[in-house]
Amino acid sequence: MNRFVLVSLCAILSMQLTSVSAQGPDQPNFVIIFADDLGYGDLGCYGNPTIRTPNLDRMAAEGMRFTQFYSASSVCTPSRAALLTGRLPIRNGMCSDKRRVLFPNSGGGIPASEVTLAESLQEEGYATGCFGKWHLGHLPQFLPTNNGFDTYFGIPYSNDMDRLNDAAPKGRGAFLEPKIEYWNVPIIQDLEVVERPADQTTITRRYTEHAVDFIKKNKEQPFFVYLPHSLPHIPLFRGKEFENHSARGLYGDVIEEIDWSVGQVLKTLQDEGLAENTCVFFTSDNGPWLIFNEHGGTAGLLKDGKGCTWEGGMREPGIAWWPGKIPAGQVSLELASTMDLYTTCITLAGGKIPDDRIVDGLDISPVLFGEGKSPRETIYYYRGTELMAVRHREWKAHYYTQGAYGADARKRENHDVPLLYNLHHDPSERFNLNKKHPEVLAKIEKLVKTHREQLKAPASQLEIPL
Amino acid sequence: MNRFVLVSLCAILSMQLTSVSAQGPDQPNFVIIFADDLGYGDLGCYGNPTIRTPNLDRMAAEGMRFTQFYSASSVCTPSRAALLTGRLPIRNGMCSDKRRVLFPNSGGGIPASEVTLAESLQEEGYATGCFGKWHLGHLPQFLPTNNGFDTYFGIPYSNDMDRLNDAAPKGRGAFLEPKIEYWNVPIIQDLEVVERPADQTTITRRYTEHAVDFIKKNKEQPFFVYLPHSLPHIPLFRGKEFENHSARGLYGDVIEEIDWSVGQVLKTLQDEGLAENTCVFFTSDNGPWLIFNEHGGTAGLLKDGKGCTWEGGMREPGIAWWPGKIPAGQVSLELASTMDLYTTCITLAGGKIPDDRIVDGLDISPVLFGEGKSPRETIYYYRGTELMAVRHREWKAHYYTQGAYGADARKRENHDVPLLYNLHHDPSERFNLNKKHPEVLAKIEKLVKTHREQLKAPASQLEIPL
Numbered sequence: 001m002n003r004f005v006l007v008s009l010c011a012i013l014s015m016q017l018t019s020v021s022a023q024g025p026d027q028p029n030f031v032i033i034f035a036d037d038l039g040y041g042d043l044g045c046y047g048n049p050t051i052r053t054p055n056l057d058r059m060a061a062e063g064m065r066f067t068q069f070y071s072a073s074s075v076c077t078p079s080r081a082a083l084l085t086g087r088l089p090i091r092n093g094m095c096s097d098k099r100r101v102l103f104p105n106s107g108g109g110i111p112a113s114e115v116t117l118a119e120s121l122q123e124e125g126y127a128t129g130c131f132g133k134w135h136l137g138h139l140p141q142f143l144p145t146n147n148g149f150d151t152y153f154g155i156p157y158s159n160d161m162d163r164l165n166d167a168a169p170k171g172r173g174a175f176l177e178p179k180i181e182y183w184n185v186p187i188i189q190d191l192e193v194v195e196r197p198a199d200q201t202t203i204t205r206r207y208t209e210h211a212v213d214f215i216k217k218n219k220e221q222p223f224f225v226y227l228p229h230s231l232p233h234i235p236l237f238r239g240k241e242f243e244n245h246s247a248r249g250l251y252g253d254v255i256e257e258i259d260w261s262v263g264q265v266l267k268t269l270q271d272e273g274l275a276e277n278t279c280v281f282f283t284s285d286n287g288p289w290l291i292f293n294e295h296g297g298t299a300g301l302l303k304d305g306k307g308c309t310w311e312g313g314m315r316e317p318g319i320a321w322w323p324g325k326i327p328a329g330q331v332s333l334e335l336a337s338t339m340d341l342y343t344t345c346i347t348l349a350g351g352k353i354p355d356d357r358i359v360d361g362l363d364i365s366p367v368l369f370g371e372g373k374s375p376r377e378t379i380y381y382y383r384g385t386e387l388m389a390v391r392h393r394e395w396k397a398h399y400y401t402q403g404a405y406g407a408d409a410r411k412r413e414n415h416d417v418p419l420l421y422n423l424h425h426d427p428s429e430r431f432n433l434n435k436k437h438p439e440v441l442a443k444i445e446k447l448v449k450t451h452r453e454q455l456k457a458p459a460s461q462l463e464i465p466l
Numbered sequence: 467m468n469r470f471v472l473v474s475l476c477a478i479l480s481m482q483l484t485s486v487s488a489q490g491p492d493q494p495n496f497v498i499i500f501a502d503d504l505g506y507g508d509l510g511c512y513g514n515p516t517i518r519t520p521n522l523d524r525m526a527a528e529g530m531r532f533t534q535f536y537s538a539s540s541v542c543t544p545s546r547a548a549l550l551t552g553r554l555p556i557r558n559g560m561c562s563d564k565r566r567v568l569f570p571n572s573g574g575g576i577p578a579s580e581v582t583l584a585e586s587l588q589e590e591g592y593a594t595g596c597f598g599k600w601h602l603g604h605l606p607q608f609l610p611t612n613n614g615f616d617t618y619f620g621i622p623y624s625n626d627m628d629r630l631n632d633a634a635p636k637g638r639g640a641f642l643e644p645k646i647e648y649w650n651v652p653i654i655q656d657l658e659v660v661e662r663p664a665d666q667t668t669i670t671r672r673y674t675e676h677a678v679d680f681i682k683k684n685k686e687q688p689f690f691v692y693l694p695h696s697l698p699h700i701p702l703f704r705g706k707e708f709e710n711h712s713a714r715g716l717y718g719d720v721i722e723e724i725d726w727s728v729g730q731v732l733k734t735l736q737d738e739g740l741a742e743n744t745c746v747f748f749t750s751d752n753g754p755w756l757i758f759n760e761h762g763g764t765a766g767l768l769k770d771g772k773g774c775t776w777e778g779g780m781r782e783p784g785i786a787w788w789p790g791k792i793p794a795g796q797v798s799l800e801l802a803s804t805m806d807l808y809t810t811c812i813t814l815a816g817g818k819i820p821d822d823r824i825v826d827g828l829d830i831s832p833v834l835f836g837e838g839k840s841p842r843e844t845i846y847y848y849r850g851t852e853l854m855a856v857r858h859r860e861w862k863a864h865y866y867t868q869g870a871y872g873a874d875a876r877k878r879e880n881h882d883v884p885l886l887y888n889l890h891h892d893p894s895e896r897f898n899l900n901k902k903h904p905e906v907l908a909k910i911e912k913l914v915k916t917h918r919e920q921l922k923a924p925a926s927q928l929e930i931p932l
Binding site: 041044045046050052057061067068248249252293294298299300301331333422424425426427428430 | 523715759760766860
């Protein structure tokens with residue numbers, strides 16, 4: 001063997017070795033697309049009559065569509081904290097009874113002691129990028145690049161915060177006829193403000209372009225893309241190409257642009273030959289914001305929306321796509337939660353779930369691969385620090401019920417005998433069966449007792465002033 | 467050419483000619499599958515979380531799913547009369563303000579002067595079969611075989627009529643824990659009662675078997691199969707194979723058996739090589755019967771159900787399937803009605819629409835074939851003989867609103883300024899815009915004026931005693 005052949009051979013071997021270790025079948029890529037305030041009934045494949053979502057419908061047809069998939073809270077900050085830590089917000093201080101989410105005048109954020117999904121995957125050699133709305137603290141120590149992400153581009157909190165009271169009309173008018181200049185929300189690149197106010201008409205497109213670029217740049221190593229769109233949170237904005245795109249009006253335009261974004265991500269994965277090694281999951285942080293008339297979405301047949309613990313507040317579309325791994329065209333009735341994405345992704349990446357704390361996420365890969373049932377049997381519905389309701393299998397017991405927003409939110413009912421619904425038979429929570437099934441209530445009461453005994457709730461991050 | 471060759475050649479030619487004339491591309495077969503009280507939100511592909519409908523979902527994926535498809539009435543008899551005559555029930559006496567449907571003690575039925583879809587197709591050389599619930603009169607002159615069908619197997623009216631008060635518990639108990647022996651509904655074969663009481667646990671299977679046999683027997687000529695299932699009308703029954711089949715409970719079992727039935731029909735058409743020449747349409751007569759708790763279905767995000775003129779009462783799933791003719795995987799937002807099936811089928815069969823009367827049905831084949839928009843722009847919502855609401859394009863004006871059943875049904879509101887909803891933006895009819903759009907109300911008022919001027923309402927068939 002001459003020297004040239006030997007060198008060539010070594011080069012080829014080393015390329016292959018690099019390729020195997022960096023992008024081996026044991027380390028799939030992950031893309032989590034997280035909409036903001038999108039309801040259970042807002043997609044074509046979940047029954048919406050006038051919003052067209054061909055890309056999400058195709059994602060469902062080629063993958064798995066969950067019908068009983070939950071976010072961990074009915075509002076933004078706690079829901080996002082749970083997704084990225086695999087833990088109920090009550091365990092990490094990311095909820096409060098006084099302020100439901102973080103605001104521009106908040107001084108708190110995601111505690112350093114939490115191990116985020118991005119940190120775990122970074123540890124396993126993943127490239128990690130976050131493109132979109134963060135809302136886990138806007139001070140530098142709380143931002144994505146200090147919490148496991150290599151890079152970040154997006155807004156630090158909701159798109160209706162930093163309202164400019166001189167520029168915007170008073171009351172709801174600013175929301176119902178929105179203009180960019182009514183708000184002063186910044187766009188942050190890594191740790192720097194690069195634009196203020198954010199041009200929200202181009203924001204969905206720009207998040208998408210950043211995500212696509214990141215995938216292309218990092219295709220030789222495993223990667224995690226977190227793409228938390230800041231829409232359809234109100235105020236609604238969409239790009240020029242999506243003006244009057246939807247029969248549903250402005251709200252539909254916004255959803256159809258997000259659907260386009262999903263199509264771009266899937267196309268990139270397919271064009272780059274990455275589809276068979278990438279798990280994509282689409283869901284939303286909480287239900288639709290119903291108080292804003294046609295600017296809010298719909299939870300379909302589910303009761304109520306964002307801000308409350310009826311099903312419409314926390315049950316979400318959930319679509320998983322991974323050609324060749326997730327069987328095509330499946331509708332799954334299995335119970336699952338955003339927190340399960342944490343545990344499932346880390347497990348599939350070969351990482352370790354933190355064992356010095358309670359992690360609520362469970363590994364749902366048997367469901368995804370069509371190999372078994374979900375390990376999840378229980379959903380805890382918190383409002384702030386209060387456990388309002390508990391679902392165990394098909395049964396949901398409401399200890400308290402309370403309206404979502406405005407005057408309704410002050411109407412709180414305490415149910416000495418909890419309301420009880422069979423969500424399989426009665427998804428709209430219409431028929432209380434608590435007199436008929438005391439044994440179910442007893443079983444749920446036991447679960448609650450154990451849950452409370454194990455619970456250590458730290459001080460709230462949401463109440464810390466700037 | 468010797469005599470043998472000549473005879474053989476003639477035989478072959480004549481077979482081909484027969485085959486072309488009997489089953490030519492100009493005369494497609496039609497199968498209309500009509501469920502009873504199935505709601506807009508009751509199928510998987512319309513967003514139901516716990517009812518599995520893989521066959522209907524496949525039918526939609528291979529065909530066209532309508533999101534704005536309407537029955538012509540919110541109750542049974544008038545809805546069926548409209549489907550089979552292409553005319554609003556107000557035009558043919560098949561509605562009334564005193565009795566909303568026909569009963570076993572009714573003496574009326576479908577007038578002989580009406581030209582049914584079956585009669586028109588029979589005229590064009592079609593074999594015609596009806597397998598299921600009729601409900602257009604149970605006296606001989608009103609039965610299917612005297613109104614255009616070659617053969618009939620099914621029940622003459624609803625499955626909750628002919629209640630045996632000695633056998634059944636009083637009140638709602640009979641409906642909520644149904645047994646076959648509580649009702650004395652007959653099964654009629656052509657004109658003869660062949661079974662009484664009908665064994666409703668096997669009824670969906672038997673309708674299906676009759677339809678499948680009919681297709682196989684008539685495959686050499688054009689055929690029309692009308693398969694109006696008598697379920698999921700309450701009381702609910704299903705076959706042994708479907709007991710505990712569905713996570714949704716008894717109601718889900720019933721829908722999943724109907725889904726199985728659809729699968730059998732499609733499979734038969736494919737096995738017999740008839741799929742490319744057969745148009746199959748699935749829909750329902752009216753919305754879900756909500757007063758019977760978990761025994762009733764759901765209209766999803768639409769308001770209310772059976773018996774009223776809110777959207778849940780009359781908007782229905784509508785799925786069209788015709789491989790090679792109807793493009794696959796389409797979701798159509800076009801407006802259409804069961805009455806349009808009448809006109810479309812007769813037109814495609816080469817028949818003539820009666821021109822001595824007003825026919826409300828329109829030819830929607832351009833929509834089906836992906837070639838154009840729907841000619842339909844208006845939906846009239848009648849309750850009995852009263853025009854309650856009118857939809858024009860995306861706008862719906864309510865002149866009167868009234869609850870569906872029970873005490874609610876006695877609460878009627880007259881709207882001097884009609885309520886106005888944009889159904890594209892607001893499918894759940896939540897945001898009245900009548901103050902904002904007087905010009906739309908004026909336009910609709912004009913349509914109503916013309917409609918009323920052209921209207922000749924004959925005496926009601928539903929009020930004729932036995």
